Amino acid sequence: MAIELKEVTKEYARKNGLFKAVNEVNLSLDKGDFINIIGRSGSGKSTLLNMVAGLLTPTSGVVEIDGSNIFSMKDQEASAFRNSKIGYVPQGSSALSSLNVLDNVRIPFHLWNRGKNSVEPARLRLKQTGISHLSDVYPKHLSGGELKRVAIARALINNPDYLIADEPTGDLDAETTLEIMKLLKEIAENGTGIIMVTHELEVLDFGSRTFLMDKGKLQMYI
């Protein structure tokens, strides 16, 4: 069981013709695997990540998650599938300002019917990410590192098989970056497959494999 990308391409129409943001990419991610993707801005990293997360439809190729092609599903089914299988940590600050930390972490649990008790799993994830003491605090009172931990706790609440993280340590200081990377490694060791896009070469050692994205092509990074 894994995420499999086969000849995945994403094209955009531009004035001077078609532009391939992602060009025939093949990739496989097993549970417990931790993949880094690096590359220059505009190289197609985020586009690739959005297709892996089921948020952007590829022009051609197949994205299979545990044997299912998410893009052949209707929106309701695909959304429920993503919600249960994939945890997503977006770039930058991503907490809802109208909710406190605990409720921010609980959101994915309630997007689809899973019964009522989301508090226990949310507290468990807050403990795991080291921010139990902040459960009643609102996002505007949190630091960048704390917000990133909230995003990771939220991504984990439904026990996803895969975690997709878009620059989770961007604009964090060195100490906080280290703490977040240790946390992600621990999550991978517990059996969750992780794909992380990053610009920071010093965090690559936490992953098991690193790929370089260049002009839409994905290649192994030595």
Add this chain to the structure above:
Amino acid sequence: MGLKPLTTRQLSKNNLRSNPFRTVCLVMVVSVLSFTMFGGAVLSQSLKNGLDSLKNRLGADLAVVPLEHESQYEGIILSGEPSRFYFDRSMEQQIKEIQGVEEVSPQLYLSTLSAACCSVPVQVIGFDPDSDFVIKPWITKVYGRKLETGQLIAGSDIVINDSKTLKFFNDTYPVAAQLEKTSTGMDYSIYANMDTMRMLLEGAKKTGMNLSVDVYGTDIDHSISTVLVKLKKGYDVDTVTTNIRRQVSGIGIVKSKNVFLSAANQISVLITFVNTIAYALWIIAVFVLAVMFTVIMNGRKKEFALLRSLGAARVKLCKIVLTESLMISILGGVLGAFLASLVVFPFSTYIGESLHLPYLLPDVISSIRLLVGNLVLAIATGPVAAIYSAGKVSRTETCVLIREGE
């Protein structure tokens, strides 16, 4: 602690709470709309009721009055302005014999005084129970028995003391019953038979008040104020009016349909104006809210992109937007209707007097119907205005939402 399930409703509620200024602005738009629509609906209905009431109460086809007293007669009918005018009672018989006249009934008007001798300064309308075809049907509705000499019937707006009596010219008269509200001058009038009128006149004389019901040098037995005329079937009002004018001199004639049409025309103009304002405001409110929702949703792209990336279906985003707009509409609709109720119901008398038109508030059931209709329309306003924004948010590709939200 936030232990409730984070349902669509709960998420919408939190959003509205976390942006109080934005929420208040949106609620105010709907409440202004609801205020105008409900207030306008009650106003229109009250005017229609007043018109119907006037139509029912006019009773006679024609009223023959002394020459140049037509406007005073209309004043009594429409606003109960106390007035006195008399002519010789023999007119009654002359008019009765004119071709096209089915029935006639005389009325005698007295005005009481704003002085210690009298409870209230009002118009007292004397009628002849044997020939009357106008007042008796109303009295029968509230007082099933024959009105005895010495008894009075009061209009609905006459204030009566606990002992149910009224004092005129230092004599006390029992009030047998009070008429239902009509929103016409009849609400401010007192009704009595001719014998009671005689007693009132005697009382006035004793207290030294000169009411002089004797324009022709005669007494009450030979003086009347109005002869109400009912036409025979098949006769035209204008033809009979001409017949009367030809055969009786020194009189003025008031056609009931003219009194009614005059009020109906004014009311029609007013209702059209009120309805136009209400409909225009509804269209403006939908437009304003649609623009506001579009601007607000543009500012919330990041939030929607986040929800989508966490696994929210497109329909969920749509539901969040529509639920928020529905909550805003409910708050605004109820607030507006409540504020309108505080104006239109307690101040109905003042509004009626200011308009100088028959004005009769709808009954409880009709008022509830108007309220429900208004709330349905006001509550629908938000979701109708938000449909475009909701559709746009839910249709947009998530990665576009993410990119534009950053």
